[in-house]
Amino acid sequence: MPMQKAIKLYFSPIIFTILVVFWSLWNTFKRSIKVIAPLPPGPAGLPIVGYLPFLGTELHKKFAELAVDYGPIYKIRLGTKLCVVISSPTLVKEVVRDHDSIFANRDAPIAALVVSYGGNDIVFSPSGPDWRKMRKIFVREMLSNTNISESYGTRREEVNKSIKYVYDKRGIPINVGELTSAIAMNTMMSMVWGETFKGDEKLTNSGEKFRKLIAEQMVFLAKPNISDFFPLLAIFDLQRIKKKTKENFLWLERIVDSVIEKRMSMGLINREGVGKIEQKKDLLQILLEIREHESSSASITMTQLKAILLDIVVAGTDTTATMSDWVMASLMKHPEAMRRVHEELTEIVGLDNSVEESHLPKLHYLDAVIKETFRLHPALPHLIPRCPKQSSIIGGYTIPKGTQIFLNMWSIHRDPMIWENPLEFQPERFLKDPGTFDYSGNNYQYLPFGSGRRICAGLPLAEKMLTYVLASLLHSFDWNLPPGTELELSDRFGIVLKKNKSLVAIPTPRLSDLELYS
Structure with missing residues (x-):
């Protein structure tokens, strides 16, 4: 018994120590195991093709329908590509602010790679040193408050030319989308490289060709492409989208090349780096x-230079024309809103004056009309899709590296949990608290221009240009539908959400001083 007791006393501490060690190791092991979050829920789709056969042509509406069944974040397989659709302001905030650096890349479709020189522009370039450099140059040299103010003369000249053009066509139906496209195109070209299509040429001949090239480019960017969903088939270009996009883009590039060659042949740059032309550059x-x-680190390649020029002209022209079309149609659909806009313009500007940009901050109701139109008909219904550079967690779900992320702002902008009477056109909602909803990207319930480091680079100019064009056209003319026609507000899905049919309306002069039209 004494021996057994001695053994027991000897081994008890050892056993206790072993148990403590094992217990500690087990807890350490459990803590080291990472709980892998699941993928978001989503529709099953079919083998190989995934959900492609069920998408239809109205992607924004299909995504909204699926959100009802699967929640504010869900996955959808399109061929070999994994996509995640987000329809919640809270989750959008996680992407564009909390994890902005991770989700700042693009998953550019093949057509976009063609028109961006392989993703070498501001819109489709992956986040990195080159993208930051191009964006910084663009913002510094064109979008500072000083530069925007100094370029007002250019905008004023082009708008006044267009007012005269419309006056000469008074009483005749005018395609509003084509008109505003021409205004934006000439303004952008003048600001970017100092040349425009002169006179009626901007609506015919060369100007019309250029405008159509831009419109066609946006169609190719939006067209579903088998090569994007099944990269192994890309070499065959089965739908000829890459080929057609290249042909279209070569026309645009030739115009830019000719402008650059003309400028360089004039010898406007000397060896000391000082431009020989003394007027504003x-x-x-x-x-x-x-x-x-x-220096080499701050310089840009000729490819990047052309990409920046084309980004500005193409995006500035198409977005301004698209939203002008929507705003004008929305006002004609709602006569009371049109009446209030005219009353405000008459009070602030007067019928014996032209609209100046200095008037714009005082046009509160027109600003509300534009914001309400962006809410119901956002130019970019899913913004530009993002792509995480590494796997991440959003809303408790794993988002694998390389997933294409759709931020469904079209759905968020119509969410009844956020907006009262969300399907009704009510500009007054933006007058109640003007500071709550703006274009800064800080309110994730309303993001017509995006948010975070990938927010629209041209936002300051785009906002001012759109408001100025609309104020001028609405101030100078009454607009009515041609006899026997009906106004419709159906849309056509694309990378830019356009009216299914561009608005055609008849202008009638409303200013008392006819010299303002000359």
């Missing part, structure tokens, strides 16, 4: 000087 001149004389 346009963006092309500035970019050429940066390319020639900045």
Whole structure:
């Protein structure tokens, strides 16, 4: 017994120590195991093709329907591509603010790679040093408050030319989308490289060709492409989208090349890096000087230079024309809103004056009309899809690296949990608390221009240009439908959400001083 007791006393501490060690190791092991969050829920689809056969042509509406069944975040397989659709402001905030650096990349479709020189522009370039450099140059040289103010003369000249053009066509039906596209196109071209299509040429001949090329490019960017969903088939270009996009883009590129060659042949840059032209430089001149004389780290390639120019002209033209079309149609659909806009313009501007940009901050109701139109008909219904550079967690779900992320702002902008009477056109909702909803990207319930580091780079100019064009057209004319026609507000899905049929309306002069039209 004494021996047994001695053994027991000897081994008890050892056993206790072993148990403590094992217990500690087990807890350490449990803590080291990472709980892998599941993928978001979503429709099953079919083998190989996934959900492709069920999408239809109205992707924004299909995504909204699926959100009802699967919640504010769900996955959807399109061929070999995994996509995640987000329809909640809270989850959008996680993507564009909390994890902005991770989700700042693009998953550019093949057509976009063609028109962006392989993802070498501001819109489709992956987040990185080159993208930051191009964006910084664009913002610094074109979008500072000083530069926007100094370029007002250009905008004023082009708008006044267009008012005269419309006056000469008074009483005749005018395609509003084509008109505003021409205004935006000439304004952007003048600001960017100092040349425009002169006179009626901007609505015919060369100007019309250029405008159509831009419109066709947006169609190719939006067209579903088998090559994007099944990359192994990309070499065959089965739908010929890549081929057609290249042909279209070459026309646009030739125009830009000719402008650049003309400028360089004039010898406007000397060896010391000082431009020989003393008047205010346009963006092309500035970019050429940066390319020639900045250090290698701050310089840009000729490809990047052309990409920046095309980004500005194409995006600025198409977005301004699209939203002008929507705003004008919405006002004609709601006569009381049109009456209030005219009353405000008469009070602030007067019928014996032209609209100036200095009037714009005082046009509160027109601003509310534009914001309400962006809510119901956002130019970019899913913004530009993002792509995480590494796997991440959003809303408690795993989002694998390389997933295409759709932020469904079309659905959020019509969410009855956020908006009272969400399907009704009520500009007054933006007058109640003007500071709550703006274009800054800080309110995730309302993001017509995006948010975070990928927010629309041209936002300051786009907002001012759109408001100025609309105020001028609405101030100078009454607009009515041609006899026997009906106004419709159906949309056509694409990377830019357009009216199914562009608005055609008859202008009638409303200013008392006819010299304002000359």
